[in-house]
Amino acid sequence: MKKTTQLKELISADEILVMPGAYDCLSAIMIQNAGFKAVQMSGYGFAACLLGQPDCGLLTFTEVLNHTRNIVKAVDIPVMADGDTGYGNVVNVVRTVQEFEEAGCAGVNLEDQVWPKRCGHMSGKEVIPMDEMVAKIRAAAWARKDQDFVINARTDARQKYGPEEVVRRAKAYWEAGADLIFLEAPQSQEELSYYASQLVPLGIRISANMLDGGRTPLSTFKELEALGYSRCSVPVMPTYAAAMGLKKALEKMMEDGHNQNLDDLIIPFSDFNKLIGLPEIRDLEERFLTDSAIEQKYGSKEQLEIERNQGH
Numbered sequence: 444m445k446k447t448t449q450l451k452e453l454i455s456a457d458e459i460l461v462m463p464g465a466y467d468c469l470s471a472i473m474i475q476n477a478g479f480k481a482v483q484m485s486g487y488g489f490a491a492c493l494l495g496q497p498d499c500g501l502l503t504f505t506e507v508l509n510h511t512r513n514i515v516k517a518v519d520i521p522v523m524a525d526g527d528t529g530y531g532n533v534v535n536v537v538r539t540v541q542e543f544e545e546a547g548c549a550g551v552n553l554e555d556q557v558w559p560k561r562c563g564h565m566s567g568k569e570v571i572p573m574d575e576m577v578a579k580i581r582a583a584a585w586a587r588k589d590q591d592f593v594i595n596a597r598t599d600a601r602q603k604y605g606p607e608e609v610v611r612r613a614k615a616y617w618e619a620g621a622d623l624i625f626l627e628a629p630q631s632q633e634e635l636s637y638y639a640s641q642l643v644p645l646g647i648r649i650s651a652n653m654l655d656g657g658r659t660p661l662s663t664f665k666e667l668e669a670l671g672y673s674r675c676s677v678p679v680m681p682t683y684a685a686a687m688g689l690k691k692a693l694e695k696m697m698e699d700g701h702n703q704n705l706d707d708l709i710i711p712f713s714d715f716n717k718l719i720g721l722p723e724i725r726d727l728e729e730r731f732l733t734d735s736a737i738e739q740k741y742g743s744k745e746q747l748e749i750e751r752n753q754g755h
Contacts, residue, residue, distance in 0.1 A: 445589070445591060446520075446521040446522070446547070446548075446549040447521070447549045447550070447589050447591035447592045447593065448591045449480075449481075449520075449521050449549065450481055450521035450523065450549035450550050450591075450593050451549075451591045451593055451622065453480055453481060453521070454593065454622065454623055454648055454673050454674055455648070455673070457668075458668065459664050459665075459667055459668035459672055459673065459674065459675055460480065460481060460673065460674045460675070461479060461480075461664050461674075461675050461676075461677065462479065462481050462482060462483035462523065462674060462675070462676045462677070463477075463479055463482065463483065463676075463677045463678075463680065463681055464482075464483045464484065464485030464487070464488055464676060464677060464678030464679060464680070464681055464682070465482045465483070465484060465485060465488065465514055465522075465681065466485050466487075466488025466489060466491065466492045466681060466682045466685075467488075467492050467510070467514065468513055468514050468516075468517040469719070470488070470681045470682075470685065471514045471517050471518045471522070472517055472518060472718065472719070473681070473718075474518075474520075474681065475518045475519065475520050476718070479520070480520060480521075481520050481521040481522070481523065481549070482514075482518060482520060482521070482522050482523070483522075483523050483525070483552075483676045483677075483678060484507075484511055484514065484522065484523060484524050484525040485525065485678040485679060485681070485682060486498055486502070486507070486525040486527060486562075487562050487678055487679050487682065488678070488679065488681065488682040489502055489506075489507060489510055489525070490502055491682055491686075492510075492682075493506060493510060497561075497562070497565075498561060498562040498565075499559060499560075499561045499562075499565075500527070500558055500559025500560045500561060501559070504530040504535075504539065504542075507524075507525065507527075508542055508543070508546060511524050511525075511543065511546060511548065512546040512547070515546055515547040515548060516547070521549035521550070522547070522548050522549055523548065523549060523550040523551065523552065523593065523595065524543040524546075524548040524550070524551040524552070525551075525552050526539050526540070526543060526551040526552055526553045527552075527553075527554060527556075527558075527560050528553070528554055528555075528556055528557075528558045528560050528571075529553050529579055529583070530558070531558070532579075533578050533579055533581075533582040534582075536553065536579045536582045536583050536586070537582050537583070537585070537586040538586075539551070539553075539583075540582075540583045540586040540587055540592075540594075541586050541587075541588075544587055544588060544589065544592050548592075549591075549592065549593060550592055550593025550594065550595055550622070550623075551583070551592075551593070551594065551595065552595045552597055552625060553579060553580065553583055553594065553595070553596055553597065554596075554597035554598070554599055554625070554627070555570045555571055555573075555575075555576040555579075555596075555597065555598050555599060555600065555612065555616075556568055556569065556570055556571070556599050557569040557570060557571055563597070563599050563627035563628050563652065563654075563657075564627075564628050564654050564657035564658045564659075566602070568599050568602050568603070569603070570598070570599050570600050570603065570604075573611070573612050573615055576596075576598075576612070576615075576616065577615050577616065577618075577619045578619075580594060580596050580616050580619035580620055580621050581619045581620055583620070584619070584620030584621070585620075593622045593623060594620060594621045594622050594623070595621065595622065595623040595624075595625050595650065596613075596616035596617075596619075596621035596623070596624055596625065597624075597625035597626075597627055598612045598613060598616065598624070598625070598626065598627060599627045599628070600612050601626075601627065601628055601629060601630070601634075602628060606629075606634055606637055606638070609626055609638065610637075610638065610641045610642065613626065613638070613641075613642055613647060613649070614642070614645070614647070617642075617645075617647045622648065623648045623649070623650050623673065623674060624642065624647055624648065624649050624650065625649075625650045625652065625676075626638050626649055626650065626651065626652075627652055628652070628654075628657065628658045628659055629651075629658075629659050630658050630659065631660060632660055632662065635651065635659070635660075635662065635667070635670060635672075636670055639670040639671045639672065643670075643671035648673040648674070649671070649672055649673060649674075650672065650673060650674040650675065650676065651667050651672050651674075651675045651676075652675070652676050652678065653675055653676070653677050654677075654678060654679055655679060655680050655683055688708065691708055692705055692708040692709060695708065712754070712755075713753055713754030713755060714754065716754040716755070717754045721751075721754060722751050722754070725747060725750065725751035726751070728740070728747065729744065729747055729748075729751075
């Protein structure tokens with residue numbers, strides 16, 4: 444089954460789809476290995492990973508596209524791209540959708556912020572007029588070659604205009620051709636319920652965003668599912684978890700003066716090599732290298748097998 448169709452079906456299922464946010468290939472692989480069925484690209488994580496900067500519209504489309512393309516290749520589950528505002532007007536949106544689709548993504552987020560955008564839980568956001576965003580969603584739906592490619596329309600209108608405007612825009616974006624409506628930064632459990640009550644009975648699929656330390660009170664995935672949410676992204680937890688793990692390990696190494704007692708803070712060498720696919724490289728070597736090349740590298744085919752099994 445195509446990745447686009449997989450994602451479309453997951454969003455349409457009764458069970459809520461939980462999509463952790465990947466910031467690079469390694470985090471995407473770990474999301475997949477943990478058992479999640481799809482992965483969300485995290486523009487916030489990209490900015491931190493690639494630039495060491497906040498999510499304030501500093502990344503270019505080319506940087507995001509190239510990084511996303513590598514991540515798509517690294518995993519076997521559907522990937523939803525973070526298309527920010529589409530990087531311009533309707534013409535830019537058309538190219539954005541087409542490039543992400545050609546890169547192998549199963550869908551894309553597009554938001555109604557003014558460029559340069561910023562993280563949806565930061566203050567100081569501005570949004571474009573609703574009609575302008577409606578045109579962008581129409582252009583996005585027209586641009587995709589595969590009708591199962593998911594258009595996830597995000598509105599950031601809550602901060603400046605309130606919940607009623609969020610509902611108004613959600614309905615308009617759905618009518619324009621979006622497959623999912625991303626309601627960014629509700630500020631209470633009551634708002635989460637309000638959006639669901641206004642949109643789900645109309646057949647509109649909605650998405651929540653559980654951001655650690657953000658403006659939205661954290662709900663369990665089952666609680667969101669009970670309200671009628673089709674999807675929940677968890678965009679920054681993997682980034683924060685990786686940063687905390689690295690912080691703890693480095694601080695301990697600095698304090699101890701060596702790296703001899705980090706076993707509870709790091710993945711072992713052999714396990715990590717298996718995680719990133721070293722055994723598959725050995726398989727290719729065994730299949731295609733000449734006997735003399737294998738002997739030169741490993742001493743014998745038997746030793747190659749030992750090295751593969753040990754992850755060395």
